[in-house]
Amino acid sequence: MTATSPKIPSIGMVSLGCPKALTDSELILTQLSAEGYQTSKSYQGADLVIVNTCGFIDDAVKESLDAIGEALAENGKVIVTGCLGAKQGQDGGNLVREVHPKVLAVTGPHATQEVMDAVHQHVPKPHDPFVDLVPNWVNGAGIKLTPKHYAYLKISEGCNHRCTFCIIPSMRGDLVSRPVGDVLNEAKALFEGGVKELLVVSQDTSAYGVDVKYRTGFWNGAPVKTRMLDLVEKLGELARAHGAWVRLHYVYPYPHVDEVLPLMASGLVLPYLDVPFQHAHPDVLKRMKRPASAERNLERILRWREICPELVVRSTFIAGFPGETEDEFQTLLDFLHEAQIDRAGCFAYSPVQGATANELPGALPDAVREERRARFMAEAEAISVARLQRRVGQVMQVLMDSAPALGRKGGIGRSYADAPEIDGTVRVGPPAKASTQLRVGEFAKVRIVGVDGHDLLGEAV
Numbered sequence: 001m002t003a004t005s006p007k008i009p010s011i012g013m014v015s016l017g018c019p020k021a022l023t024d025s026e027l028i029l030t031q032l033s034a035e036g037y038q039t040s041k042s043y044q045g046a047d048l049v050i051v052n053t054c055g056f057i058d059d060a061v062k063e064s065l066d067a068i069g070e071a072l073a074e075n076g077k078v079i080v081t082g083c084l085g086a087k088q089g090q091d092g093g094n095l096v097r098e099v100h101p102k103v104l105a106v107t108g109p110h111a112t113q114e115v116m117d118a119v120h121q122h123v124p125k126p127h128d129p130f131v132d133l134v135p136n137w138v139n140g141a142g143i144k145l146t147p148k149h150y151a152y153l154k155i156s157e158g159c160n161h162r163c164t165f166c167i168i169p170s171m172r173g174d175l176v177s178r179p180v181g182d183v184l185n186e187a188k189a190l191f192e193g194g195v196k197e198l199l200v201v202s203q204d205t206s207a208y209g210v211d212v213k214y215r216t217g218f219w220n221g222a223p224v225k226t227r228m229l230d231l232v233e234k235l236g237e238l239a240r241a242h243g244a245w246v247r248l249h250y251v252y253p254y255p256h257v258d259e260v261l262p263l264m265a266s267g268l269v270l271p272y273l274d275v276p277f278q279h280a281h282p283d284v285l286k287r288m289k290r291p292a293s294a295e296r297n298l299e300r301i302l303r304w305r306e307i308c309p310e311l312v313v314r315s316t317f318i319a320g321f322p323g324e325t326e327d328e329f330q331t332l333l334d335f336l337h338e339a340q341i342d343r344a345g346c347f348a349y350s351p352v353q354g355a356t357a358n359e360l361p362g363a364l365p366d367a368v369r370e371e372r373r374a375r376f377m378a379e380a381e382a383i384s385v386a387r388l389q390r391r392v393g394q395v396m397q398v399l400m401d402s403a404p405a406l407g408r409k410g411g412i413g414r415s416y417a418d419a420p421e422i423d424g425t426v427r428v429g430p431p432a433k434a435s436t437q438l439r440v441g442e443f444a445k446v447r448i449v450g451v452d453g454h455d456l457l458g459e460a461v
Helices: 019-034 058-074 095-099 112-122 168-172 180-192 228-241 255-265 282-288 294-307 326-339 366-389
Strands: 010-015 038-040 048-053 078-082 150-154 197-201 216-219 222-225 245-248 272-274 312-319 343-348 395-402 411-414 426-429 443-452 455-460
Touching: 010 019, 010 058, 019 038, 019 048, 019 078, 019 112, 019 150, 019 197, 048 058, 048 112, 058 078, 058 095, 078 112, 150 180, 180 197, 180 216, 180 222, 180 228, 197 228, 222 228, 228 245, 228 255, 245 272, 255 294, 282 326, 294 326, 312 326, 312 366, 326 366, 343 366, 366 443, 395 426, 395 455, 426 443
Parallel strands: 010 038, 010 048, 048 078, 150 197, 197 245, 272 312, 312 343, 426 455
Antiparallel strands: 216 222, 395 411, 395 443, 411 426, 443 455
C-alpha cells in the first residue's frame, strides 16, 4: 500500500484599508504559515477566505462589504476581521452580519487569535501543534505583504484622541504601545531580511509610550525608554548599520517632535514627516476636536525647517467640514501657502456612521464640499510642483521599485521625499552607460532633469 499525503489546507486573504490593517494581515498570514496552512492566490483554490476590512469612511465600508460579498459568491466560506467587523449596524447588531449573514465569523481589528480560532473551527490545523512549521522570517518579523525591500512597522494600536469626524477609537480602542524591545527586535529582523526602507506607522506615532508613562524597557541588554525620540534614534542606528531608510508616518505636531528633527538633519532618519493637520482655522479645529492650533502648527513647521532645511512635510486635510464658512476655508488655503506643504491630500467631508460630527449644525451640500476639495487640490498641486522644480539639477538617492531588464530601459523609484503609494515617484530614464544597472530594492544615484506633475524625471549617474 502507498500512503497518500493529506491535502494541505489553503487559506485566501483579502487585505483592505491602511498600512496598519496591512500589518494585521501580515500577522495572521505569519500565524497561518507557522501552523502549516498554505496561502491561496485565488478564491477557487482556497478552503476558506479571510477578508480584512476597513470601516473608516463610507466608501471604505462599501468597498469592504463588496469584497465580502465577492468572496462569499466565489468561495462561500468567509471569515471577516478588521475595523468594519467592530461596527454596529442600523439595528444595533453587527453591520457585517446584517448585510452578509452567511459569513462564518466576524472579529474586530488586531484580533489574530480570534481569527485563528475561527480558522481552526472550520478548517482544522494540518499539523500536530508540537511540530508546527516556522515561517522563514523569524525573530519577530514574519510574513510581509509588501515588496521585499520595504515594510511597515506598527509601533502601537488605538488612539486617545476623540476627533469628531473619526470612529477609529471605537473600533481599535485607546492607545496601546508595543514594548520597545519587541518593536526593535522586529525592525532588526526586517533589516537583516533585506528591507531597505522601514515605514513607522500607528494611529498617533508621536504619542508612543504615553499609555505606559514612557517606562524603561530593554533591548540588547541596555535600557531604552518607551518614547518616540528614543525609539526613532535606535531605529535610525539600526537602519544606518544596514544602509537603509526609516520613514515616520502619522506624527501629530506635539512640541516633543522638535527633538526628532536633529536626527533628521544628521541623516539618521529620513527628513520626512507625515503630519495629519486636517484644517487650519481655529474654529474648525475646535469643532473637529483636534489637539493643536494652526498658529502653533505654522510656527512649528518653520522651526522644523530651520533645524532641517531638507525636511519634506506631507499632510491630509478635510474640506467642507460641517459649519465651514468660505472665510474659514480661505484660512485653510492661506495656511497651505504659508506652510508650503510639500505633499497634501484632501478629502471632501463625508459623514461616517457613529461619528459625533454628524450632530454638528451647518452641514454643507455635496457640491460645495467637492468644489472646495477640488480648489484645495489645485492649490496644493501648484505648491508641490513649484517645490519639486527646486530639485532639478540635484543628484538624489533613489530606492528603485521597478527596473525591468536591470534598468536598461529605465525604471521607477522614490526619493526620501516619496512614501510608497501615497506620494510621487522618480521616473528614471535609460542609463547613458551600458554598464550602469538599476536593481529593484537597491539605491541608485539619479540626477533630476525635470518635473511631471507630482513626479520627478531623472537619469542615472
